[in-house]
Amino acid sequence: MKVVDLRSDTVTHPTPAMREAMYHAEVGDDVFGEDPTVNRLERTAAERMGKEAALFVASGTMGNLVSLLAHCGRGDEVILGDHSHTFLFEQGGMAALGGITPRPNPNQPDGTLRLEDVVGAIRGDDVHFPRTRLVCLENTHNVCNGMPLTAAYTAEIARLAHAHGLRVHLDGARVFNAAAALGVDVRELVREVDSLSFCLSKGLCAPVGSLVCGSAGFIAGARRARKVVGGGMRQAGILAAAGIVALEQMAGRLAEDHAHAKRLAEGLAHIPGIKVAPVATNILYFRLTEEVSQTPEEVVDGLAERGIRLLGREGGRFRAVTHYWISDEDVERTIVAMHELIS
Ligand code: TLP
Numbered sequence: 001m002k003v004v005d006l007r008s009d010t011v012t013h014p015t016p017a018m019r020e021a022m023y024h025a026e027v028g029d030d031v032f033g034e035d036p037t038v039n040r041l042e043r044t045a046a047e048r049m050g051k052e053a054a055l056f057v058a059s060g061t062m063g064n065l066v067s068l069l070a071h072c073g074r075g076d077e078v079i080l081g082d083h084s085h086t087f088l089f090e091q092g093g094m095a096a097l098g099g100i101t102p103r104p105n106p107n108q109p110d111g112t113l114r115l116e117d118v119v120g121a122i123r124g125d126d127v128h129f130p131r132t133r134l135v136c137l138e139n140t141h142n143v144c145n146g147m148p149l150t151a152a153y154t155a156e157i158a159r160l161a162h163a164h165g166l167r168v169h170l171d172g173a174r175v176f177n178a179a180a181a182l183g184v185d186v187r188e189l190v191r192e193v194d195s196l197s198f199c200l201s202k203g204l205c206a207p208v209g210s211l212v213c214g215s216a217g218f219i220a221g222a223r224r225a226r227k228v229v230g231g232g233m234r235q236a237g238i239l240a241a242a243g244i245v246a247l248e249q250m251a252g253r254l255a256e257d258h259a260h261a262k263r264l265a266e267g268l269a270h271i272p273g274i275k276v277a278p279v280a281t282n283i284l285y286f287r288l289t290e291e292v293s294q295t296p297e298e299v300v301d302g303l304a305e306r307g308i309r310l311l312g313r314e315g316g317r318f319r320a321v322t323h324y325w326i327s328d329e330d331v332e333r334t335i336v337a338m339h340e341l342i343s
Pocket of ligand 1: 142
């Protein structure tokens with residue numbers, strides 16, 4: 001029986017085309033700047049995002065960390081969402097490793113930060129205060145129902161930040177999902193930010209890696225930061241080769257995953273006892289209502305027995321994430337299994 005793995009889009013295996021490209025990849029020592037495949041991936045990513053330069057890193061977490069280390073010094077402060085991945089799920093790396101203070105602002109249900117909150121969080125010039133240096137956004141917003149942030153909103157935040165001498169970093173782990181959902185070129189969504197990171201290893205199916213993009217000067221700083229956190233890789237062209245395939249073949253097909261998430265939402269919404277959150281991309285959250293006798297753990301276990309895996313999160317919230325390896329049939333199987341389980 002095929003296991004339908006909806007826990008995350010990080011579970012995606014590389015495609016046959018990626019394995020083929022990895023096998024044939026030309027490689028060199030990337031710390032010397034001599035891996036032709038890494039260099040090609042970095043040029044391709046920079047070009048795709050409309051930025052001067054890019055840097056290949058091991059993960060989304062590393063991409064955000066080296067970006068923050070490049071933008072900020074010790075004692076600086078970063079304004080970011082209280083539901084953002086960087087604040088919640090990256091071990092407070094900015095503080096632990098960079099001496100940078102996070103200043104969480106309430107994320108709205110659509111993943112945005114309110115402009116007035118951001119303005120209110122910017123520190124004045126006072127000997128008691130840290131210096132505000134950066135605003136971070138997340139697109140799509142993982143915890144906020146996978147919602148995409150529009151180009152207009154991002155530009156507005158950037159205008160505000162720049163007017164106050166701040167920079168903007170975007171955690172664009174799933175920014176291609178945002179582009180697909182909004183029907184715009186990804187460049188539009190990142191045009192006004194100073195830096196961004198995006199992941200190859202989520203919906204784009206590459207086995208490993210993220211890219212950080214920004215100005216040439218910023219990327220030089222991020223490259224130094226990557227080295228000090230132990231992220232200097234050698235013959236990484238083996239991995240970059242899969243990343244190039246991810247950009248060329250996978251970034252354009254994400255609407256299919258969004259259609260699957262919508263169909264799953266629709267199917268689950270018809271089951272008494274399930275309350276589905278709004279879905280705009282490939283991330284679907286839902287809850288059980290009080291009439292359901294099973295606990296969330298029992299539901300997760302019952303699904304696992306039927307070959308379906310998804311995440312039960314804190315507060316009785318479930319998350320299902322669609323991706324390349326989830327078919328129409330898998331979606332229907334999940335709906336049927338859930339029906340059997342809780343009715
Ligand atoms: N998210 C993972 C888990 O860590 C929760 C997931 O399954 O969704 N930014 C965002 C918005 C992310 O969702 C993630 C990973 C990261 C950064 C970190 O990426 P990695 O896992 O490559 O370090």
